[in-house]
Amino acid sequence: MHDFFESVEYNDFSQWFNEKSGPEDIRELHEGFNAVNQKIKDINKDKEVQYLYLQKILELIDTGIVAYSINTGDIIWINESFKELLKTPTFKNIQFIKKRSENIFKTVFEAQHINGSTISIETEKNKTKLLISTAHFQMNNEEFKLIVLQNIENTLNQNQSEAWNKLLHIMTHEIMNSIAPISSLAETLQAEIKLNIEDSEKYPLDTNDLYLSINSIQKRSEGLMSFSKSYRGLNKITTINANKIYVRELFDGINNLLKPSLKSKGIDLQFIIDNQNLQINMDAALIEQVLINLIMNSVDACIETNQPKIMVSAKTSNEGYAIIKVTDNGKGIPDEIVDKIFIPFFSSKKKGSGIGLSLCQQIMFLHNGKIQVNSIENSGTVIRLVF
Structure with missing residues (x-):
């Protein structure tokens, strides 16, 4: 009994109790001890396998993850992607980041973020846009914080490129829709005026038609101006006065x-x-x-x-x-x-x-x-x- 409880106290379940000799009731007790030891070993093995499995998955993904104690700043888990995103070696406490870069520390570890918001950090003279999410949790009456970072620079660049292509296509289409009739109408007016100059009696100008044509050119020009102003309005706001x-x-x-x-x-x-x-x-x-x-x-x-x-x-x-x-x-x-x-x-x-x-x-x-x-x-x- 003493040996069994001592093995529990020190988390040592390798001991095997003799089931084949001694009084029957002692053999039955030993069988029970061995069954408990084996069950706990199986549970620990399953937990270890699950932990290693999860650890390997989190190491392989390109999303940066860190968990640390809020009270002490000690790191309880961090993957390679997180260190790569911050361009930092292995560290055991978040104060290391504070000494290395005050701005990164404030942006990543101190600032309050809405989950899914974007931040910009500067590492090795390069600015990187990251998606950040945070969560708080407790274990053994101690509070911890989880931070998840994802590099969205490439995604943004790709989306931006696609957006520009669409934008150029739309702008080209809209501008051509305005310029084509203006150009055609201007050519017609130019031809009629030229004929009138050469022979005004044979080719008299209809002032009413002339007015309507010029009015159409004016309206289409105003439409094009309105479109350009709308486009400019979309891009002119870059800062706020909050x-x-x-x-x-x-x-x-x-x-x-x-x-x-x-x-x-x-x-x-x-x-x-x-x-x-x-x-x-x-x-x-x-x-x-x-x-x-x-x-x-x-x-x-x-x-x-x-x-x-x-x-x-x-x-x-x-x-x-x-x-x-x-x-x-x-x-x-x-x-x-x-x-x-x-x-x-x-x-x-x-x-x-x-x-x-x-x-x-x-x-x-x-x-x-x-x-x-x-x-x-x-x-x-x-x-x-x-x-």
Whole structure:
């Protein structure tokens, strides 16, 4: 009995108790001891195999993973990909990174991140864009933190290249659509004027036709200018001037601006805030632009709806994020295009530029936030701005 309990105390289950000699009850007791030892050895072996299996998988993937104690900073597990992304040798405590690079330490280990957000770090004079996710967990009354990093530089470059190709294709198509009729009409006018100069009696100018042709050229030129301005508007916003803003003040300004025109259209516009003291760190002018854009989209969606209603609300989520929602009871967004609405220049409207929602998304990215869409065709749409 003493030997068995001692083996348990020191986690040594290699001892074998004699089952073939001695009194019968002792042999039965030894059989029980041996069965327990073998079972624990099998459990430990399975756990070890599972741990090695998991460890090999995590070592092979190109996603960087580190887990460390929040209290001491000691590393409990780290894979090669994490060290490769940070361009660092093996280290046992996160303070090593702090001594090596204060900026990387603050960005990766200290800053608060929304899971799935992007960060930029500079290693060996090269900037790298990474996707970061974090999680906290507890073991034996000690708190740990898990950080996962994924290099998205190549993915971004590929997506950017594809986006540019699509953008150039769309721009070329739109510009050619404008230039071709302008060029053709100009050539026709030039030929008619030349004939008139050579023989005005035989080829008299019809001033009415001349006016209509010039007017057509002007309209197409204005259309081309409008397209160019829309494109420029998509690219000009690169920084924000963020301050703590009371959401109620933001809502009041938009309400005063839009409610009269929406009331004349028979659309009920409402603003609701759970907490009147709710503040969000934002660029008020840009977020106002986003909300006006979303509300006007809702207006278009509600045109043919009985008792059209648009509700703009704000609250704080259980996770601590500030959320502004724009909800309407309009026609909704068809399933086949809901994934395309943020693509630049994509529009389901006949006169839409396809710039508005792309601009909204870019502004939310600059706020380190995101924009989410939930829509049911013929029932309505909910768009969430998550800060």
